[in-house]
Amino acid sequence: MNKPFVEGALRRVGTATLAAARLGSLPSVRFSPAGGGLFGRIALLLVAAVLASQAFTLWLTVRQREDLLAEQLYAQVVDTLADLEGMLDTIPRDDRTAFLGSYNRPGLPQLLPLDAARRFAFNAQVPRLGMQLAGRLAANLSEPVEVRWRQVGERRELWLAVQVVDARYWLVMPLGRFLGPPLSPTLIASAVVAFVALLAAFALAWRVTRPLSKLADASRELGAGGTPAPIEPAGPREIRAFTAQFNRMVAHLDVAASERRLMLAGLSHDLRTPLTRLKLTLELQPDNPDRPDMLADIDELSRIVNQFIDFARSEEGGRMEPVTLAELADSVVARFVRGGLAVRFEREAEPELLADALALERMLSNLIDNARRYGATPITVTLAEGAGMAELTVHDRGRGIPPGAREAALAPFERLAPQRGHDGGSGLGLAIVSRVVQQHGGMLLFIDPPQGGFAIRVRLPLGRAPSPPALSSS
Numbered sequence: 301m302n303k304p305f306v307e308g309a310l311r312r313v314g315t316a317t318l319a320a321a322r323l324g325s326l327p328s329v330r331f332s333p334a335g336g337g338l339f340g341r342i343a344l345l346l347v348a349a350v351l352a353s354q355a356f357t358l359w360l361t362v363r364q365r366e367d368l369l370a371e372q373l374y375a376q377v378v379d380t381l382a383d384l385e386g387m388l389d390t391i392p393r394d395d396r397t398a399f400l401g402s403y404n405r406p407g408l409p410q411l412l413p414l415d416a417a418r419r420f421a422f423n424a425q426v427p428r429l430g431m432q433l434a435g436r437l438a439a440n441l442s443e444p445v446e447v448r449w450r451q452v453g454e455r456r457e458l459w460l461a462v463q464v465v466d467a468r469y470w471l472v473m474p475l476g477r478f479l480g481p482p483l484s485p486t487l488i489a490s491a492v493v494a495f496v497a498l499l500a501a502f503a504l505a506w507r508v509t510r511p512l513s514k515l516a517d518a519s520r521e522l523g524a525g526g527t528p529a530p531i532e533p534a535g536p537r538e539i540r541a542f543t544a545q546f547n548r549m550v551a552h553l554d555v556a557a558s559e560r561r562l563m564l565a566g567l568s569h570d571l572r573t574p575l576t577r578l579k580l581t582l583e584l585q586p587d588n589p590d591r592p593d594m595l596a597d598i599d600e601l602s603r604i605v606n607q608f609i610d611f612a613r614s615e616e617g618g619r620m621e622p623v624t625l626a627e628l629a630d631s632v633v634a635r636f637v638r639g640g641l642a643v644r645f646e647r648e649a650e651p652e653l654l655a656d657a658l659a660l661e662r663m664l665s666n667l668i669d670n671a672r673r674y675g676a677t678p679i680t681v682t683l684a685e686g687a688g689m690a691e692l693t694v695h696d697r698g699r700g701i702p703p704g705a706r707e708a709a710l711a712p713f714e715r716l717a718p719q720r721g722h723d724g725g726s727g728l729g730l731a732i733v734s735r736v737v738q739q740h741g742g743m744l745l746f747i748d749p750p751q752g753g754f755a756i757r758v759r760l761p762l763g764r765a766p767s768p769p770a771l772s773s774s
Contacts, residue, residue: 380409409474411472458472460472510535512539625655
């Protein structure tokens with residue numbers, strides 16, 4: 301019997317399952333409507349763009365209106381000064397006061413002597429429109445132009461100190477028609493447009509991110525070992541193409557998993573029969589020095605075949621039913637005790653959960669068997685309950701798994717270097733445990749107890765949880 305050759309053949313067949321089996325260890329991606337998700341970021345970007353465009357439009361409207369009013373006011377001031385200079389130039393100096401008395405009318409431009417400003421109170425600040433007008437006049441007249449602003453109720457006047465013919469006067473310009481209507485209608489219209497644009501922005505963000513959220517949910521289900529239903533392609537062209545490709549990938553993985561399970565089951569069944577026949581033949585042979593070693597080799601190969609069968613079965617979700625975890629653990633521990641292993645069971649709680657009883661039994665058996673192979677006795681199995689979770693801990697007195705190798709120890713067909721090729725295993729023990737924990741929405745933790753030794757703790761929800769599992773060390 302060439303045991304290494306048979307074992308190597310089994311390993312080569314098993315490595316075909318490695319890529320798909322590791323899907324459960326992929327990090328999950330969640331698209332949430334919170335600010336940190338894609339929906340929130342797209343919505344925030346669109347909101348910022350809409351508000352910025354509205355603010356720029358309002359600013360541009362106000363500036364253009366002010367520039368237009370300033371141009372109109374400047375043209376009227378220039379025309380008024382030209383008319384007054386033409387008229388005053390033909391009137392004797394002593395008759396100008398009487399002329400201005402008849403010329404000045406309320407609500408129209410007026411020309412007043414400089415001392416007229418003493419009879420009125422002016423505002424401390426002049427509008428920007430008046431300052432612009434004074435600056436432009438000073439530049440064109442090549443002389444300074446004093447400007448004042450007076451507002452009493454609805455009456456608003458701009459006073460400009462200008463030179464007319466051979467004297468200085470106050471040119472009083474009423475600004476009622478130059479200040480224009482209030483901005484309230486423009487602000488209301490802008491707010492309505494912004495609101496409609498924001499609704500459209502949120503609708504667009506939802507349309508883009510909704511298909512991605514469905515893909516994220518499906519990828520989490522795929523990573524947890526399930527087979528998600530096909531997703532209806534929706535959204536932009538690129539996302540529809542991505543969704544169709546994802547559906548094809550899921551279908552191919554499902555077909556590959558089915559073929560892999562069929563191949564493993566058939567291979568394991570085909571190998572079990574000749575191994576049983578070889579063992580029976582050796583037991584019937586006369587005693588010889590090689591007989592114990594050959595029987596041990598056959599037993600090791602049988603254990604490898606059984607691990608392949610267990611690994612293939614762990615890919616299939618079993619029937620969920622109420623399980624009393626204390627009774628299940630007590631039964632598994634009693635079986636190892638009957639086999640002569642120094643293991644005891646400490647029951648601190650009586651949790652019940654919805655689970656696959658056969659899968660949990662297989663999980664606990666692998667944990668105890670790993671502790672027996674790679675740890676040291678005595679082994680303690682503890683069952684407790686806390687925070688809505690059942691906690692099953694297997695503690696041995698060995699050195700445990702180094703922190704840097706713990707994640708690799710969960711991968712299928714991976715074994716630590718000191719045990720490689722000498723323990724009769726196939727590197728599937730902890731991989732089966734990890735897969736069962738995933739299927740039950742639990743957590744797998746590596747623990748270094750303060751009292752020494754090494755422990756692996758499995759936390760299972762008392763109600764079946766679909767969330768992906770977590771791996772941590774403490």
